[in-house]
Amino acid sequence: MSVVVVTGSAGLVGAEVARHFGGEGFDVVGIDNDMRARFFGPEASTVANRRELEKTLGSSYRHHDLDVRDRDGVAALLSGYGSAIAYVVHAAGQPSHDWAAREPATDFDINATGTLNLLEATVRAAPEAAFAFLSTNKVYGDSPNRLPLVELATRYELAEGHASTAGIAEDMTVDQSRHSIFGASKLAADVLVQEYGRCFGLATACFRAGTLTGPRHQAVVLHGFLAYLVQCAMTGRHYDVIGYHGKQVRDVLHAADVTRAIAAFCAAPGIGEVYNLGGGRDANVSVLEAIAIVEKISGRTLSWSHVEQARAGDHIWWISDTTRFRSHYPGWRVERDIPAIVAELCERW
Template sequence: MMRARSQRPILITGGAGFIGTNLADALAAEGRDVLVYDALLRPGVEANLDWLRRRHPARVSAVVADVRDTASLAAAAGEAAAVFHFAAQVAVTTSLVEPTTDFEVNLGATLHLLEALRRRPDPAPLVFASTNKVYGDLADLEFRREGEAYRPVDERLHRHGIGEDRRLDFHTPYGCSKGGADQYVLDYARSFGVPTCVLRMSCIYGPRQMGTEDQGWVAHFLIRALAGEPIAIYGDGYQVRDILHVADAVAAYRAALARIDRVSGRAYNLGGGPANAVSLRQVLDAIRDLVAHPLDLSFHDWRAGDQRYYVSDTRAAAADLGLAPPIPWRTGLGDLARWLGEARGLAPATEQPRRRIAAAVSSA
């Protein structure tokens, strides 16, 4: 017999990953049972799961399996009170080398998960981690360079960012697989009444992020700088992103689930917004100040589908999800540096950023 929803765990696919681990920690801390579903394929995620189990031994359980294992995925979904779906192939570069795998993990597994929920007599809500890549390379927009960053010619775009009304334009196999999954998730709310919400993320950063050249560039840059290792820049470094601390992302995911009856079938852009819009060069300048030594930089050709400018219009998400203003990016960068010092011995610990971030988490 299926347990009452209040007694069931919250399922987090990719729950040992960067955002999934932070979300699992927040949910378990407030007394929710969490089921982490993860294949543990990415370096470092096994340590994240061990950390969660040590912190919340009575609250966190795990299924070590691939999302392409449809039987295991359906079994986990069948007992879930709600689902946060983070599991994915996350690199554009990998999708260009292995497009079939990219499709199977990002789109195929999402469809199987939706089907498992649809077959239940009481479909559990699902909140899906999508990406700003669904909007393509934005090559039709005009930009000019001002100082260390690109700036849109359109002043409305500069003030507010890219809105959800922007047309979808999938580039690269990764963009196609994530974009297709994004649309399936929305349609299962329309066609089948499965409560779903999509968050199209910009660049999320913060503690427990491993940071590689293909994913998690803020952490990657900081790790390389702290270790005194060279940093490769693809493009000219003036490209702009709106970066968001993971504490703010966790607050948004929790709010989407709490308000699922009101936001089901909706997609929201989630990022730092114009207040946290910053170029790669500006982040590197701030990192240089943090590490107090010159950085070893090299520049390379642009990568496929890369956007010269992407900033999220976050007004709809802030209004509908009740989100607080995001943590300022320099404060968040200091917090990440502190965590790297504590977790990896790459920098001395500092307390002031930690207090600011802890306050943001506790108020989420």
């Protein structure tokens, strides 16, 4: 079992995962058709990441310009490797709420049906493989917005003494809230990934991620908040803070920390697991606080203004409680805090 299949292998998470397993001596089979350029335009293209992988990993990286919607193509590719496949990391996806509303059927075909195609191909070709899926905290819809929040000078924060002070855990309801079309397609995929564990015994995990980023993030206005903010500061582009006066809070996790979590699961997988994954209390920030940190580290002043109308369903406060994952994998922790992440993003420019 020496092959790792990575979908979305040229994207932020996929490229980091591919680099990790390639460095560990696995043969990495990458699937990515640069749909990100179709979603968000040429500046979002992930082709440069693909070229970097081909250069750094050489013959241990094989790229397939395949669409995860192509059920027969995905099945044929995985059956060609069969039981040599040790792990499947499914990171291909349509990642934006706003884009999903423009083309709901395309979003669902990629996020939900694409995931079904990968699960089905894996269970037939390599039933012993571990399957890690990049899900999202949007599976909880906007239920986090029902938490009692207090408005502080630079952020919203949970009311003192609340049970979720450490962050939001996996027991939050996924039902009867506003998910966005994107959240709905990811929730369908998330439930399928769980069921392929429960029904067919496949070793699966859904990583319900908060905000993820890293220096290879091809950030655009519709996706990649912190990397896009840094990009605006470094290039002089104007930044719109959308709603909540910039006090909405997100936790942020570096793609390398995401990769270490996925690698830990792959090495000792459970079945049908769900994990909230994010920077948690170690790495979280409001938009206002992020602007201050970016300006301090970059030495640049960001041109920004506030748009009153918040995005429908946007989380006002999201901090992941990673207790469940850390209790299963005690060696994992958040290694990069917000200033370290911002410094790395600034360095890229």
